[in-house]
Amino acid sequence: MASFDARALRKTVLDMAFAGSTVHIGCAFSIIELLAVLYRSHLRYPGNDPQATDRDYLVLSKGHGVMAQYACMRELGWLKDEAFSGYFADGSDLKGLSDSRIPGLEVTSGSLGHGFSVGLGMAMGAKLRGTDQKTYALVGDGEINEGPIWEGALFAAHHELKNFIVIVDENGFQAMGRTQDVLRLGAIQSKFESFGFEARTIDGHDEAAIDHAIEQLWASSSTAPKALIAKTVKGKGVPFMEHNNIWHYTRLNQETYAQALAAVAGSAS
Amino acid sequence: MRAAFSDTLVRLAKADPNVLLLTGDHGYALFDDFRRECPAQYINAGIAEQNMVGMAAGLARTGFRPFVYGLSAFIPVRVLEQIKLDIAHDHLPVILIGDGAGFVYSHLGTSHQSTEDMACTRAIPDLSVYSPADRFEVSACMALAYQTKVPVYLRMGKSDRGDVHTHDLSQVKAGQLLQVKAGQAGAISLIATGALVRTALDIAQASYPEASVWSAPFIKPMDSQQVITICAQSRAVMVLEEHSVLGGLGSVITEIASEFAPVRILRVGVQDRFSQHCGTYEYLLKEHGLDRPAVEQRIRDFLIAN
Numbered sequence: 001m002a003s004f005d006a007r008a009l010r011k012t013v014l015d016m017a018f019a020g021s022t023v024h025i026g027c028a029f030s031i032i033e034l035l036a037v038l039y040r041s042h043l044r045y046p047g048n049d050p051q052a053t054d055r056d057y058l059v060l061s062k063g064h065g066v067m068a069q070y071a072c073m074r075e076l077g078w079l080k081d082e083a084f085s086g087y088f089a090d091g092s093d094l095k096g097l098s099d100s101r102i103p104g105l106e107v108t109s110g111s112l113g114h115g116f117s118v119g120l121g122m123a124m125g126a127k128l129r130g131t132d133q134k135t136y137a138l139v140g141d142g143e144i145n146e147g148p149i150w151e152g153a154l155f156a157a158h159h160e161l162k163n164f165i166v167i168v169d170e171n172g173f174q175a176m177g178r179t180q181d182v183l184r185l186g187a188i189q190s191k192f193e194s195f196g197f198e199a200r201t202i203d204g205h206d207e208a209a210i211d212h213a214i215e216q217l218w219a220s221s222s223t224a225p226k227a228l229i230a231k232t233v234k235g236k237g238v239p240f241m242e243h244n245n246i247w248h249y250t251r252l253n254q255e256t257y258a259q260a261l262a263a264v265a266g267s268a269s
Numbered sequence: 270m271r272a273a274f275s276d277t278l279v280r281l282a283k284a285d286p287n288v289l290l291l292t293g294d295h296g297y298a299l300f301d302d303f304r305r306e307c308p309a310q311y312i313n314a315g316i317a318e319q320n321m322v323g324m325a326a327g328l329a330r331t332g333f334r335p336f337v338y339g340l341s342a343f344i345p346v347r348v349l350e351q352i353k354l355d356i357a358h359d360h361l362p363v364i365l366i367g368d369g370a371g372f373v374y375s376h377l378g379t380s381h382q383s384t385e386d387m388a389c390t391r392a393i394p395d396l397s398v399y400s401p402a403d404r405f406e407v408s409a410c411m412a413l414a415y416q417t418k419v420p421v422y423l424r425m426g427k428s429d430r431g432d433v434h435t436h437d438l439s440q441v442k443a444g445q446l447l448q449v450k451a452g453q454a455g456a457i458s459l460i461a462t463g464a465l466v467r468t469a470l471d472i473a474q475a476s477y478p479e480a481s482v483w484s485a486p487f488i489k490p491m492d493s494q495q496v497i498t499i500c501a502q503s504r505a506v507m508v509l510e511e512h513s514v515l516g517g518l519g520s521v522i523t524e525i526a527s528e529f530a531p532v533r534i535l536r537v538g539v540q541d542r543f544s545q546h547c548g549t550y551e552y553l554l555k556e557h558g559l560d561r562p563a564v565e566q567r568i569r570d571f572l573i574a575n
Contacts (some may be wrong), residue, residue, distance in 0.1 A: 053332075100359050106330070108354050117320045118355055121327020124312075128289075129331070148351075151317030155324070158315075 002075035004036035010237045010264045012071035018257045020088030026235035026247035028068040030171040037210040039072045050104035057122045059106045061115025062140035063098035073104045113146025120152045123164035137166045142174025145183050157196025160223035171234035173245045192227035204230025238263045270428035273404035277411045282307040293318045293339040322348040325363045326355035341367030341383035345390050357396040362418040370426040371511030372553040384539045387488050388516025390422040398488040399423045402433050402466035406486045409438035427464035444490040452481025454502045461509035462518045469509050493525050500530035507535045514538040535571040
């Protein structure tokens with residue numbers, strides 16, 4: 001039975017990032033607890049089949065965090081260990097950004113502002129069919145610079161897509177710096193509320209709080225779409241990566257890999 | 270042609286409840302029948318094309334068959350990346366309709382004119398590009414797009430230039446060139462798409478009775494063998510399109526011919542320029558040298574030089 005222990009997930013990310021000499025570690029670390037809670041307690045995959053027709057949909061719109069999702073998919077048995085040790089080897093399947101050809105990944109993202117709309121289409125499809133499937137779209141705070149997010153927010157509210165929840169990974173950074181310095185977002189919760197969403201803000205590393213907030217949002221009798229603003233730390237779990245945007249781009253070497261593993265192993269669960 | 274478009278859409282939607290029509294707040298009178306006959310299958314996504322195309326991908330993923338309608342200047346060019354990533358990459362059966370292609374919106378200027386859409390869409394892997402010329406072709410193209418379940422961009426240009434075919438085309442295969450006038454081997458051939466098939470036919474009937482004329486309702490896929498046969502049997506080939514000469518039908522034919530059946534080819538289209546003025550459709554064709562007299566002159570000059 002998969003436990004989705006945050007430390008184990010972070011270790012998997014570090015192992016694959018080191019094996020593949022790849023970037024975007026900070027982007028993956030800010031969403032570890034969010035994904036752990038979703039997979040553990042909320043997402044329904046009948047028969048543990050990532051392609052079950054009546055599954056819930058998890059759309060990783062911020063494709064840069066895909067290693068965190070791979071780590072969860074490994075616990076579910078959807079990905080083999082070789083895919084991790086051979087990450088980025090020539091001819092391998094797992095890419096550096098979400099690619100929908102991998103069962104379990106619903107969208108091809110990385111170009112930002114796409115998955116949110118595709119997720120809305122899935123939510124609309126479920127509504128039209130009258131199923132109880134839920135759609136979760138995980139977006140970055142930098143990503144909500146993109147126009148289609150707000151086009152879609154209007155649509156979601158107008159069509160009362162109460163089966164749709166957008167989770168904003170508010171780690172405060174985007175590729176070139178702090179969101180505050182690049183393009184101020186202001187109060188994200190208020191923005192979604194003004195578009196007609198029912199919204200909450202929580203600590204995105206507090207699993208109990210995440211779980212509770214999602215429960216509460218789904219328990220609402222409102223027909224509004226939902227927004228969960230998760231305050232997170234980019235690079236969470238490894239002190240020298242936390243709030244340090246170079247870990248959007250930096251690759252691990254032997255030394256930083258060892259230090260990061262030690263930090264993750266020693267961190268509180 | 271627009272009536273055929275609407276009728277076919279209504280017919281497909283009534284037969285299959287999974288057919289949905291998404292529009293970016295366009296098609297005011299065009300969709301009256303659809304809204305009356307299939308109101309639950311109609312979604313006006315608002316003036317928000319990027320979100321609309323992404324949503325169409327999500328709807329297709331849940332088993333629906335979306336037709337996404339917009340003006341050709343917006344669908345596909347404004348949403349090219351959504352088409353590439355959200356739809357074509359995963360072979361989702363979404364049919365994108367770009368209406369008013371070419372110079373249909375002759376008075377409105379560059380924002381509503383569309384002469385680069387085929388070039389843009391052609392380069393996207395796994396995306397088919399259809400460009401019907403009359404009501405028979407539009408019905409056949411839509412039925413084919415629906416049946417084959419592949420991502421399709423369907424370009425609709427000037428729609429009131431009359432029929433170029435005389436009968437139903439339900440047997441047509443994707444990629445096929447359709448002969449609209451028989452000719453003789455060794456004579457010239459005219460290959461055209463969309464609204465300019467009418468022009469090609471008029472010119473051939475008046476001035477080149479021995480020429481064959483072909484309509485190309487499919488820009489991609491293209492039956493290369495058929496192109497090779499036509500080129501091999503022709504003294505010269507004239508390609509006509511209400512689209513840039515860069516990347517459209519002229520490019521398709523030339524690319525195939527240059528490799529397999531070299532022949533002199535005149536590409537008649539928009540010469541890498543925006544419209545400078547506005548006026549009637551006929552005026553705009555003239556400004557771009559695509560009116561019938563200008564095209565005839567170019568063909569004459571080309572044949573004299575070659």
